[in-house]
Amino acid sequence: MDAYAPKDLLVVTTGSQGEPRAALNLASYGGSHTLKLSKEDVLLYSAKVIPGNETRVMKMMNRLTDLGPKIIMGKDSGLHTSGHAYREELEEVLRIVKPQHFLPVHGELLFLKEHESLGRSTGIRHTTVIKNGEMLGVSHLRNRRVLSNGFVSLGKEDL
Structure with a gap:
């Protein structure tokens, strides 16, 4: 980001719910993160606060x-949309990326199965x-080993 003038940047980031390790929350502490906000910046907060996260989000804000x-x-800003993609958007991404393997993640089993069906309908x-x-075991990786931090090394580097 340092290669661009601040006026030329639009940053889309994680952390609308004040998640401890998300970029927006880390930036809220100032100076210690890649994303640094100042008086010249505009922050468009388009999310709705999920019930139970109010205190954490307000501290971050x-x-x-x-x-x-x-x-x-806020609701009068005209910014909010769903935090989840619509079916058509998911299908478009799958058609663009054309993965050889597809593993839907994060959600209820009912929706994971539906996402899998969508993937199959796109030719996966x-x-x-x-x-x-x-x-999930992946069998065609060579030189793999589980490191002490729980990550799997493919033999190229120690994570």
């Missing part, structure tokens, strides 16, 4: 306010759905 950007948010032959807590 207060820290962001203290950094000085103009913050535009190898699809898998796993339930929460299940592990």
